[in-house]
Amino acid sequence: MIAIVPSRAALFVAAVVAASACGARADEASPWVSEQYSAVRLLAGSRSGGVLLGGIAFQLQPGWKTYWRTPGDSGVPPRFDFSKSENVESVTILWPAPQAFPDGAGGTSLGYKGQVVLPLRIVTKHSDKPVTLRATVDYAVCDKLCIPVQASPELSFVSVASTQDGALAAALDSVPVPANVGDANPVTIRDVVRKGDKDVEVDVVAPKGAKVSLFVEGPTPEWALPVPKEIKGAPPGLRRFGFALDGLPPGAQATGAALKFTLVGPDKSYEFNVTLE
Numbered sequence: 001m002i003a004i005v006p007s008r009a010a011l012f013v014a015a016v017v018a019a020s021a022c023g024a025r026a027d028e029a030s031p032w033v034s035e036q037y038s039a040v041r042l043l044a045g046s047r048s049g050g051v052l053l054g055g056i057a058f059q060l061q062p063g064w065k066t067y068w069r070t071p072g073d074s075g076v077p078p079r080f081d082f083s084k085s086e087n088v089e090s091v092t093i094l095w096p097a098p099q100a101f102p103d104g105a106g107g108t109s110l111g112y113k114g115q116v117v118l119p120l121r122i123v124t125k126h127s128d129k130p131v132t133l134r135a136t137v138d139y140a141v142c143d144k145l146c147i148p149v150q151a152s153p154e155l156s157f158v159s160v161a162s163t164q165d166g167a168l169a170a171a172l173d174s175v176p177v178p179a180n181v182g183d184a185n186p187v188t189i190r191d192v193v194r195k196g197d198k199d200v201e202v203d204v205v206a207p208k209g210a211k212v213s214l215f216v217e218g219p220t221p222e223w224a225l226p227v228p229k230e231i232k233g234a235p236p237g238l239r240r241f242g243f244a245l246d247g248l249p250p251g252a253q254a255t256g257a258a259l260k261f262t263l264v265g266p267d268k269s270y271e272f273n274v275t276l277e
Contacts, residue, residue, distance in 0.1 A: 027158045029057075033151040037061045038141045042133055042155040043117065043164045050127035052157055054120040055168050056080075056093075056135065058112065064141045065113045068098035070217050072227050073107025076146070078139035086132040087125050094119040096174035097262060097269035100213055100227065104144070108227040110215060117171035122157075131157040176262050176269035187212060187265030190238060192274050197245075197254075200276070202228060204239045204263065213264040214241045219257055222249040 032039040045053035067075040082091045103109040134154040140146045181189045190203040206212045214228045224247030234240035245254045261272040
């Protein structure tokens, strides 16, 4: 397919090139790997010991989005392969809380717009030897249509002190923190209740008028649970969300399943692991 690049896309690419040219040192951020509507690069935090902090930075052209690890009612989650890295034992992706967007078909998709950094927890094989992170990133960028993208940035971790530490710390602050049902946080889950065989209701404590969102995931990526919707009937001081137990893999049972809830509040987000009764 031949596409005509609109002027705003050209400006976007120019901005990415300029940011790469005048931004971080080469040993702290890889060059941007860019296409018409998005760009990707790796970030390196300060190197100390055998566990390193890095990041995958996405820049998206205005109006375009990419997806969270669970894309919602529609969309394609990104996939990452770090197997070609050198002196890397494992890489764990820490996901910032997503935003919810109408998917254009009456549903809701989950992901990111603008700029987002996914923090990476990198465990080295040998803490005293060089580390090179090589990533193959398969993701989709969507506006009115979706375009598959593959990028392969790489970066060596050599800086004792990195100017990217601030950006990575800010990204970590956007990652939901572990919580338990009933915790005394300003925003928390009070209760999770089955309603018959198909429905689940979740009561949430939140300040009056606060904007909150709730997302749910099954125990494996094959589960495709719907995005919970706020419903009426909550007791005073609570917000109630509900969803149907649809999208289970063949043969899966809801009872006893370990569900993960992500509760996004106005200032902080939390992650709850709940065994469904």
